[in-house]
């Protein structure tokens with residue numbers, strides 16, 4: 065068969081993209097290396113859409129939860145992953161959890177029933193020079209293809225490990241304690257939010273870092289390099305009592321206006337400072353500079369809430385460090401997930417810098433729809449950015465800060481803010497706005 069599209073990778077994103085294309089009558093070749101005797105270190109089967117770890121698609125609450133809303137929008141788009149999850153569902157309260165074997169079998173059966181789709185068990189080692197292609201090879205893309213992608217994108221734009229600093233929702237930071245300033249601020253730019261610590265607070269915080277329970281690297285991640293710029297904060301803390309105060313918690317040049325006195329009208333320097341930097345264009349998300357960490361998530365929440373100004377912080381993302389192949393998408397991809405330097409190639413799934421099964425499948429879904437539109441001569445319109453699909457797509461394809469780009473789950477911090485709505489009603493307000501706004505866009509999906 066002559067194919068309209070070549071999809072590389074039969075995981076969450078690749079199978080969803082393949083489904084969206086094949087059900088519209090387009091001819092698809094889906095290449096998957098598992099089944100040839102080769103597997104990534106995390107995969108354990110040859111099944112398509114294998115869930116490599118948890119069996120949960122997280123919250124299914126589409127009224128108060130961003131990932132639940134994403135489920136809802138994907139269902140409206142006829143998602144294969146959501147349909148297979150419904151058939152494989154197991155009890156898990158308000159979460160959507162599945163029997164992983166049934167789930168993969170459902171995905172395989174649905175794709176096998178598509179006459180215009182061939183699943184080919186083969187490893188692809190180079191980016192195709194021509195022909196519409198979707199690369200959905202995931203966080204553990206095989207080495208030769210990763211190298212070929214690195215050559216096409218520039219090695220600096222393809223990461224092999226993430227180094228995730230926690231991200232805080234701006235409206236949960238106490239600005240009566242924290243303040244905006246840049247180091248040696250002369251008043252022109254005040255780019256950072258600064259959280260001050262006195263000596264006792266700093267010492268206790270460092271002890272918390274040292275004592276806190278950490279996640280361990282998987283065997284095949286053991287060689288994770290700690291580049292100077294992304295050493296875990298707890299490793300830095302181990303190096304000496306003052307290492308952090310000379311590193312990411314350096315207080316010098318940061319006058320704290322909350323301590324202003326007639327003698328010191330600009331305020332004094334704190335003993336140590338935690339700095340947060342804006343992480344998205346909307347200004348709703350702020351990352352804790354230099355705070356990449358292997359501390360367990362519950363431990364991070366507990367310890368980081370001891371930082372003055374962050375006592376009530378809500379986290380859009382917690383810190384981590386993993387093996388993870390991903391592109392600097394905000395720079396490399398256009399708004400349709402196409403490589404700017406080679407627009408016949410689209411990327412989908414975790415390799416674009418989204419994070420999670422659902423997000424990966426959602427980006428696969430959009431890549432499938434975009435490619436179908438391109439092949440049928442239509443004009444693509446992106447989902448409104450007030451929807452979960454649109455917010456995620458906008459973040460990946462340009463709205464995230466490229467300098468600090470790291471894998472991201474869907475969360476309400478990616479949505480245009482609703483400052484006039486009371487905080488406790490905001491989640492419902494985001495989801496009702498999304499549900500109203502997605503309706504007109506769905507007409508495009510139906511065609």
Ligand SMILES: Cc1cc2nc3c(=O)[nH]c(=O)nc-3n(C[C@H](O)[C@H](O)[C@H](O)COP(=O)(O)OP(=O)(O)OC[C@H]3O[C@@H](n4cnc5c(N)ncnc54)[C@H](O)[C@@H]3O)c2cc1C
Nearest residue numbers: 073075076077097117118188201202206413414420421424
């Ligand atoms: C160890 C680990 C644990 C994770 N746990 C979770 C979790 O619990 N919950 C969660 O939501 N997310 C988790 N993730 C994150 C992520 O959501 C999943 O990895 C998700 O499967 C990504 O979907 P994807 O389609 O982008 O990639 P994948 O599902 O990994 O699919 C990529 C496919 O491409 C194939 N492939 C790779 N290279 C080639 C090649 N050169 N030629 C042909 N085929 C190729 C692979 O065999 C694979 O089947 C985890 C990730 C890792 C690495």
